[in-house]
Amino acid sequence: MNNTYNCLLLFLFTTVLFSQENLGSWNILNVNLKINSKWNAFTEAQLRSLSFYDEFHYYEIKAGATYKFSKDFTATSGFGSYNTYSEGGSFKNPIQNKEIRTWLQINLKNPLRFFTLEHRYRAEQRFTSNGYRNRFRYRLGATIPVNKKIIEPKTFYFSVWNELFFTNGEPFFERNRLFLGCGYEVNKNVAIQTGYIYQFDYKINDETGRNFLNIALLYNFDLSKQEEKEFIPTTSD
Template sequence: MKLKVTIVVLLLSQFVFAQDKDLGSWHVVNAQLSLNDKWEAFTELQTRSNRFFDDFFYYEIKGGVSYSINSNFSVLVGVGRYATYAGEGNFVKPFGNEEFRIWQQLTMNQYLDRLKIEHRYRAEQKWMTDGYRNRFRYRLNAMLPLNGARLVPGTLYLNAYDEVFLNNKVPHFERNRFFAGAGYILTPVTTVQAGYVNQYNYTLNKRGGKNFLQFSLMLQFEYDEERERIPHLMD
């Protein structure tokens, strides 16, 4: 298993060095606390940089609670603060945008043998520097454990998703985000994940794409140690 993890790290390293200087990096720390078999609290911190671990321009911090209706359906409410810096360098003001956001979310899960598929629907209310906006998101996520049927400590898995962003202002199709990567469940609490993100904006003043390498640390504090650890970021 250590050999598999080493191979994944080496492949990602080769990808980094093969890219130009404009490849960004995306960093996530996520913590989830299961209170019982229905309720869960979470918090998440993110930073992003325009270049690989340099020229940091964005951070967000958010949290909320979720409720599992059953094993296939859950609902969530979250709040967060999001800041984008316009200056050159690391978190250099002025702000390009400051935002306070509330969102509501419905998640549906499907299981096709070992393949775990997630459909995520989200409605957001965004108070931004340039005014208020509604946004709607749909994410299709697939996760495949490689060395077992369940996501438990010692499992290496593949993960990929595509997400579309819609809003109530023209142009209504705002953004597309694609991710592909791999993760490893180190312990009952700790999971690490790394992968490639392509984000393309379709708005009139921000049209264009950006590539990132994303590195994530997920901490899952489960009330039941026998439960399957299904890593999921709140982004």
């Protein structure tokens, strides 16, 4: 167990070491509520900065519901408020964008021998300060338990995913977001996750990349009294 823990710490230290330049922070609090065998509700809050816990420029809060068609196929609908401020300080005015967003999403899981692959497809409707926009996202991810065969209480795990963002207007490709991280499921209700996010934004006249240290606290509450053997921690963004 100690060797596993040390390996996870070494992984996190390495990702931070190689991304110190302009390293920002990306903080997530996610609460998931299992109502019954078919329905889940969730809420999530995020706070981001462009420097290491300095120059906070973005926050969001959202909520939604998920319907489970089968063990490996779900559909989600959600809405939220997203707010981006100018760079150079913490929530420095003028605000760059205030946005109300709704979305529809489907998730497909492929349980394999040692890990689970997840395909996430999302269509977003974005009501922004600069007008209405559509956006389409695809994320491919894997969650890999380390010290147990499945993710259950007292399990360390690796998490990796990559997400592509598209629009229905030129230049069509908008963003790429990569996550490399690890986590620990403390008990059936709580998991802690951390890692490295690289976000690349494509613009016609400018191409920008950002590095973030991600820390997430994930709560899972089951009201159904039908506890599943495996709870795979995940965020809603």
